[in-house]
Each structure stands twice: as C-alpha cells, then as structure tokens.
Amino acid sequence: MATEKPLTQNMRPDRQPLDLPSYERVGGYTALRKALGGMSPAQVTEEVKSSNLRGRGGAGFPTGLKWTFSPTGKDAQRPKYLIANGDEMEPGTFKDRLLLEADPHQLIEGMILAGYATESDVAYVFLRGEYKLAAQRMARAIGEAYASGYLGKNILGSSYSMEMYMHLSAGRYMCGEETGLLNALEGKRANPRAKPPFPPVSGLFGKPTIVNNIETLCNVPHIVNRGAAWFKSLSRTQDAGTKLYGASGKVKRPGLWELPMGTTVREILEEHAGGMQDGVRFRGLLPGGASTDFLTEEHLDVPMDFTAPQKVGSRLGTGTMIVLDDKTCPVGMLWNLEHFFAQESCGWCTPCWSGLGWAERILLALEEGRGEPGDVEKLQFQTWFLAPGNTFCALAPGAAEPLQSGLKYFREDFDRHIREKRCPWR
Amino acid sequence: MLTAEEQKEIEAEFPHYPTREAVCIDAMQIVQRHRGWVSDDALHDIGELLGMSPADLDGVATFYNLIFRKPVGRHVVYLCDSVSCWIMGASRQAQHLAERLGVRLGETTADGRFTVLPIVCLGACDHAPVLMIDNDTHLDVDVEKIDRILEEYK
Numbered sequence: 001m002a003t004e005k006p007l008t009q010n011m012r013p014d015r016q017p018l019d020l021p022s023y024e025r026v027g028g029y030t031a032l033r034k035a036l037g038g039m040s041p042a043q044v045t046e047e048v049k050s051s052n053l054r055g056r057g058g059a060g061f062p063t064g065l066k067w068t069f070s071p072t073g074k075d076a077q078r079p080k081y082l083i084a085n086g087d088e089m090e091p092g093t094f095k096d097r098l099l100l101e102a103d104p105h106q107l108i109e110g111m112i113l114a115g116y117a118t119e120s121d122v123a124y125v126f127l128r129g130e131y132k133l134a135a136q137r138m139a140r141a142i143g144e145a146y147a148s149g150y151l152g153k154n155i156l157g158s159s160y161s162m163e164m165y166m167h168l169s170a171g172r173y174m175c176g177e178e179t180g181l182l183n184a185l186e187g188k189r190a191n192p193r194a195k196p197p198f199p200p201v202s203g204l205f206g207k208p209t210i211v212n213n214i215e216t217l218c219n220v221p222h223i224v225n226r227g228a229a230w231f232k233s234l235s236r237t238q239d240a241g242t243k244l245y246g247a248s249g250k251v252k253r254p255g256l257w258e259l260p261m262g263t264t265v266r267e268i269l270e271e272h273a274g275g276m277q278d279g280v281r282f283r284g285l286l287p288g289g290a291s292t293d294f295l296t297e298e299h300l301d302v303p304m305d306f307t308a309p310q311k312v313g314s315r316l317g318t319g320t321m322i323v324l325d326d327k328t329c330p331v332g333m334l335w336n337l338e339h340f341f342a343q344e345s346c347g348w349c350t351p352c353w354s355g356l357g358w359a360e361r362i363l364l365a366l367e368e369g370r371g372e373p374g375d376v377e378k379l380q381f382q383t384w385f386l387a388p389g390n391t392f393c394a395l396a397p398g399a400a401e402p403l404q405s406g407l408k409y410f411r412e413d414f415d416r417h418i419r420e421k422r423c424p425w426r
Numbered sequence: 427m428l429t430a431e432e433q434k435e436i437e438a439e440f441p442h443y444p445t446r447e448a449v450c451i452d453a454m455q456i457v458q459r460h461r462g463w464v465s466d467d468a469l470h471d472i473g474e475l476l477g478m479s480p481a482d483l484d485g486v487a488t489f490y491n492l493i494f495r496k497p498v499g500r501h502v503v504y505l506c507d508s509v510s511c512w513i514m515g516a517s518r519q520a521q522h523l524a525e526r527l528g529v530r531l532g533e534t535t536a537d538g539r540f541t542v543l544p545i546v547c548l549g550a551c552d553h554a555p556v557l558m559i560d561n562d563t564h565l566d567v568d569v570e571k572i573d574r575i576l577e578e579y580k
Contacts, residue, residue, distance in 0.1 A: 079444075091508040091547035129455075129492045130504070130548055132561040165442040170451050170490030173546060187448040189489040205444055248510035248551035255552045290509055290547075320551070328513050336512045340546060346489070 004234055005242060005258040006222040007215070011102040017137045020144040023105040029150060031221035032109050035116055036158040041072070044117035044224060051228035052240040053220075056095075057085055057176070057213030058288065058317045059394075060306040063220075069200035070118050070208045079121035081209040082162075083185070084111055084217050086127040086134070087169055087176040090289035091340055092322035095244040096214035098256060100127070100134035103218075104141035108164070110217035112150060113224055115162045118210050123164040126181055129171040138166055173344035177393050178211045179203075180346070191348040192393035215244055237262030239305035243316075247273035249323030250280050256320070262308070266300040268321065280325035284409060288317020290337050291398025293405035294324075313405065329425035330410040331417055334403055335363035341399035352396035355382050359403060366414065369422040376414050380407055428471045432457055436475060446476040450486055454493050463494040491545070498541040499534040501579040504558040508547035516555035520544075522569045526576075540579070 010018060010026040023029070035044050049064025070080065084107060088096040099107060111123050125142075127135050142164055145151045153161045172190050174180040179193035182204050203209025219241055223231050232240040239261050245268050246256040252274030259268070265287065269275065276282050284296040287304060293314035295302065302308050309315050324333055342356035359382045362375050383404040386396040407414065416424055428436070436453045443449055453472045454464050461468065464487060469480045476483075487493045505520050520531070523542060527535050534541040550556045553565035557572075564575050 088549050089546060092510050092551050093547070094549045094551050097549045128549070129490075130545070130558060130563075133563070167442075167452070168455065169492075170455060171492035171546075172490050184451065185443075185448065186445070187443075187450040187486065189486055205448075246552060248554055249513050254554070286509075322509055322513070322551070324513070333509060333513065336507075336509050340508055344546065 003242075003260055006226075006234070007099065007106070007218050007242060007244065008102075008258040010106075011098075015098070015102045017101060017141070018103050018105060020105060020141070020148060023103070027225070028105055028221075029109055031224040032112055032116075032150065033156060035113055035224055036156055036160060039224075041117045041119055044113060047228055048117065048220060048223055051223045051231040052238075053216065053223060053231065054239060054306055055213055056215035056219075056243070056319070058090065058291070060316060063212060063216055066200060066212075067114070067118050067210060069198065070210055071201065072119050076119065077207050079207060080119060081204045081207060082111060082115040082118060082120035082123040083181065083204070083209060083211045084123070084125045084214055085176060085178070085181060085211050086125060086131065086214045087181060088131070088214070089128055089173045089176050089344075090291065090318050090320075091337070092248055092286065093246070093289045093318040093320045094248075095246055095256060095318060095320055097131060097134060098244070099214050099218050100131065101137055104134075104138045105145065106218050106221065107138075107214060108141055108145050108150070110220040111164065112155065112162060113220045114210065114212060114217055116160050118208075120210065121162060123162055124185060124204075125164070125166045126175070126185065127166065127168050128175070129169045131168075135166065135168050142166065172346070173340075174346045174393075174395065177395065180393065181211060182209065189346065191346050192395075194392065235261035235305070237303050237305045237307065239307060243304065243319050245272070245304060246320035247323060248320070249285070250277045250325045250328070251275065251323055252277055262303040262305040264301050264303050265295060265321070268304065269300070269323070273323075276323075276325060280327050282323065283326050283328075283330065284324045286317075286322040286324075286402055287314055288319050288321065290322070290340060291394075291401055292317040293401045294409050296409050314401070327425070329367070329423055330406055330413050331363060331366050332423060332425065334406045335360065335367050337402050338363055338399060341395065345395060349392045349396075351385050351390050352392075352399075355386050356396060356399055358382060359399075366417040367423050367426075369417075369420075371414075371418040371421070373418060375418060376407060376411070379403060379414075383407070428457070428468075428475065429460065432460055433475065436472070447478055450476055450478060450483055451490070451493075454483070454487055458494060462500075463497050497534075499538050501540050501560055503540055503542045504545035504548070505531070505542065506546070506548045506554070506556045506558075507544045510547070510551035511554040511556055514554040519555050519557070519567055519569065519572060523572055526573070540576075 174190040180190035184190040338360040342360040383400040386400040
C-alpha cells in the first residue's frame with residue numbers, strides 16, 4: 001500500500017525550496033483560506049486536538065491541548081506570541097532542517113493557522129545559528145507571504161492579523177528548551193525559567209506564548225485541510241500522523257524518511273537504512289537523539305511512537321536514531337555524549353553543571369585507561385542525582401538517559417575498561 | 427564607533443521586538459558579520475545604542491557559541507564533534523586538519539587564513555562526518571575532501 005507523506009510529498013528531489021507559486025500549485029494556503037473563511041479559532045484548535053497531534057520536538061505533549069492553555073478573548077494579555085522552535089541542536093537530529101530548507105511555506109502556513117487558533121499577534125521563527133541556508137530560504141518565503149497578503153494586517157481580507165519575524169540564534173543547546181528559548185529571544189542568556197507559570201500563560205516578555213516544534217507546525221495545514229480522522233488514519237498505532245524518522249551511524253543508507261507513526265525500529269533500520277554496513281554488527285541505538293535511552297536487539301520490533309518505546313524504558317524523542325555498532329566503543333560513545341551535555345549545560349543549577357562534568361571526567365578516565373573500581377557505581381549515582389525533579393529543566397535528565405541505559409546494557413564493556421586499564425577498541 | 431551600515435542593520439531589527447535589550451544578540455551578530463568578531467569597543471558601542479552596559483552584553487556574548495570575543499581568521503572552520511560524526515570517525519579528520527594547518531582546535535593559522543573550532547552537532551548526521559566553513563556546510567568529508575575544500579577558501 002502506498003503510504004501518504006503529507007509533510008514531504010511535494011518536496012523536490014534536489015531539496016530546492018518550493019517558492020510561493022509552486023507551493024500554491026500543490027494546494028498550499030488552501031487550509032488557511034478554509035480556516036479564515038469559515039472556522040473559528042476554537043474550531044481549528046478543536047480539530048488539532050481531536051487529531052491527536054503530539055509535539056515532534058521530543059516531549060510529545062498534545063499540541064491542541066497546549067493551545068487551549070493560552071488565555072483567549074478580550075481579557076487576554078496582548079500581544080500574544082507564537083514561536084516555531086527551529087533550534088534543532090539535539091545531537092543526531094536532522095529532520096527540521098529538511099522541512100525548513102525544502103518547504104518553508106508549509107511551516108509559515110502552519111504557523112499562521114496556529115497563530116489564528118491561539119489568537120496570537122506576533123510569530124517568531126527561531127532558528128539555530130548554523131542553519132544559514134534555512135534562514136535564507138525562510139526569509140525569502142516570509143517576504144513572499146507578506147507580499148501576497150498571507151501575513152500582516154487583515155490576512156486574506158479577514159479580521160485576523162499577524163506579524164512574523166525570524167531570529168537567528170547565536171548558538172547554544174539550551175535555546176531549544178522552551179523557556180531557555182524565551183530568554184534567548186529577550187536578548188538574555190538562555191537559562192531555563194521556573195515553571196509554573198508555563199509559557200502559554202506567561203511566556204515571552206511575560207505575555208502568553210505558544211512554542212511548537214517545526215515538524216509539529218508543518219502538520220497543521222494538513223490536519224485543517226483533511227481532518228482529524230484522516231490524520232489518525234495515517235498512523236499504525238494510536239499516536240496519530242506520520243513521523244520523520246532518521247538513522248545515522250554505520251548503516252548502509254543513513255537518511256531521513258517520512259513514514260507512518262508507529263513504524264518499527266526494525267523496519268526503519270533494516271528496510272530504510274539498509275541494515276548495518278558490511279563488517280560491523282548492530283549493538284544498540286538511541287532511538288530519538290542523544291538524550292534518549294538505548295534500545296538493543298531485543299527491542300527491534302518496538303513501534304516508534306510515543307507509547308511503545310516508553311514501555312521498554314526509552315522514548316521516541318526526535319525520532320532520529322543513532323546506531324551503535326560493535327566496532328565502536330560504547331564507553332567512548334557515552335563520553336562523547338556526556339561531553340556534549342556537560343559543555344552545553346547552562347550552569348544554572350548545580351546537579352547539572354556539577355554532575356555532568358563529573359560524569360564526563362569519569363568516562364574520559366575509563367577511555368584513557370585510568371578507570372578504577374567504583375567508577376561504574378559513581379556513574380550510576382550521577383544518573384540518580386540527575387533524575388527528573390532534581391533540576392530546573394530537562395537537559396540533565398536527558399543526559400542521564402543514554403548513560404543509565406548504557407550502564408545497563410554495556411556493563412561488561414565498562415568493567416573491561418577498568419580491568420584491562422585501557423579502551424579495548426583503541 | 428559603529429559604522430552607518432552596522433547601525434542601520436541593527437535599527438532595522440528594532441520593530442521586531444518590544445525592547446531594545448532583545449535586539450542585542452542580533453546586534454552582536456551583525457557587528458561580527460562585518461568585522462569577524464566583537465571587540466570591547468564594539469561591545470561598548472552596541473551598549474550605547476541599546477541602553478545596556480558592556481558587562482551585561484558580555485554576559486550574553488560569552489554564553490553563546492557563535493559570538494566571538496577574540497579575533498578569528500578570514501575563514502572559520504567548524505568541526506562537528508558530536509555523536510554521529512564521532513562514530514563515523516570525525517576525530518581522524520580533525521587530527522588531519524590540525525596537522526595540515528599546524529593549529530590546535532581554537533587556534534588561528536599564522537597567516538590568519540583559518541580559525542578551527544569544534545562545534546556541536548550540525549544537523550546533517552546522515553552525511554557524517556560534517557564540517558562547516560563560514561556559512562557553507564560540507565557533507566561526507568574525508569581526508570582527501572578536506573584538502574580539496576580548504577583550497578576553495580583563500
């Protein structure tokens with residue numbers, strides 16, 4: 001059966017962006033016309049809510065529900081903000097880049113619809129600083145949208161108005177964290193904020209703010225066009241829609257594919273990524289970016305949705321898997337991961353800046369043959385200290401995920417490093 | 427002194443935000459685009475325009491990976507050192523680049539042509555190892571490809 005690929009079906013093979021006329025030719029902005037022509041903001045929200053669309057940035061929060069947390073009507077504080085989170089800095093993740101570079105208008109239409117549904121006045125596209133090509137293409141597309149009346153005052157002659165701006169970040173993993181992003185947009189260090197209050201109530205400049213991931217927003221025009229039931233039918237499980245899945249590491253065909261939500265790990269790994277490269281064997285993978293728990297051979301038939309990976313101790317995350325092979329040292333890989341998290345920790349709360357640095361140093365010592373008995377237990381302690389609830393934001397708990405599962409599945413490799421006083425892979 | 431062009435570009439950002447302070451990251455990036463880095467003097471001048479102290483600005487500048495408070499070479503080479511590139515052998519490329527250019531990470535070549543910096547995951551992991559030079563992303567790099575690419579940046 002041919003599967004539908006609403007997010008990517010109109011993209012050109014060379015990834016050159018669809019300009020406005022090309023986007024309109026394939027049905028672009030018909031969802032916006034439909035919504036502004038005959039749906040109330042609450043109806044758009046309701047459609048998205050009943051579609052069961054969940055956030056594609058990693059946390060999987062129900063999108064429509066998030067929208068309802070934002071106060072509407074006369075008493076709502078103004079201006080209200082809508083932000084597209086394009087700070088794709090989760091290591092191993094490269095899905096939003098495609099959506100930004102190859103079909104910028106799809107995102108813009110999704111943002112206008114989300115803005116209309118939440119009665120937002122101002123929208124920002126927040127992009128990581130290294131996405132220069134995406135920034136160029138988004139800027140051009142925003143210009144085209146303004147020139148054709150899709151943005152600005154009285155969009156398409158309706159009473160709805162929205163301004164859209166782009167912010168190119170100066171680079172830091174913390175900017176992808178919802179409240180860190182808000183601080184970055186305010187011209188501050190991207191430290192996280194205490195919650196509550198949550199951004200839909202008090203966000204950017206203290207005003208109601210909705211922050212959604214790029215892939216999440218790109219789904220919205222299709223949901224408005226074709227309805228919640230259709231969106232649910234795209235999936236193989238109860239978590240609706242399609243998903244951009246990716247694979248990197250020593251597989252035959254690393255890449256990115258739009259597939260039904262709930263496609264199994266095995267199908268992504270073996271059919272789409274072509275299995276392991278010749279000469280190496282599969283040992284495990286991080287299913288959705290650096291801050292997800294390892295899955296191993298026994299989990300290959302797990303459907304990649306929001307529910308099933310959690311039952312086996314991991315999560316979907318961003319849906320882009322990083323594959324570990326038997327010629328790569330798992331301890332070295334964890335050192336690389338914890339080095340990243342320790343470096344990107346903003347320093348705001350102690351368990352994170354102290355604990356991650358500590359974990360990184362132990363892992364480096366193991367790799368350099370300076371490991372000692374007790375090191376594994378010390379690493380284990382760190383994963384408990386960094387558990388959810390002990391820190392301001394999700395960075396450190398995320399960093400603990402590959403570490404705690406790595407200790408579980410690759411314990412013998414840790415012990416060998418200590419016993420042999422060297423990295424057996426070097 | 428900010429140049430007229432720099433000032434114009436910074437002021438063009440004012441309507442996008444309700445406060446001047448919010449413009450500061452854009453402002454520092456604009457100045458850096460023209461001068462390669464953000465000097466103490468530049469920080470002072472940006473502060474004057476936005477009503478911020480140099481200390482506040484420096485606190486912001488030093489938080490972010492892509493704002494340079496020291497001079498850099500004519501071209502900046504960013505080597506991804508995150509997990510997918512690491513698995514695909516990026517440390518060999520980094521070593522080759524360091525030997526060829528005679529610099530360590532964080533240093534600038536004696537002729538001022540290249541500064542080599544580590545960078546976090548560049549979001550092109552299906553083409554690892556990946557590096558960026560200035561605004562250009564280079565995919566699937568190996569030792570030979572690095573030698574070829576470097577020739578494009580004089």
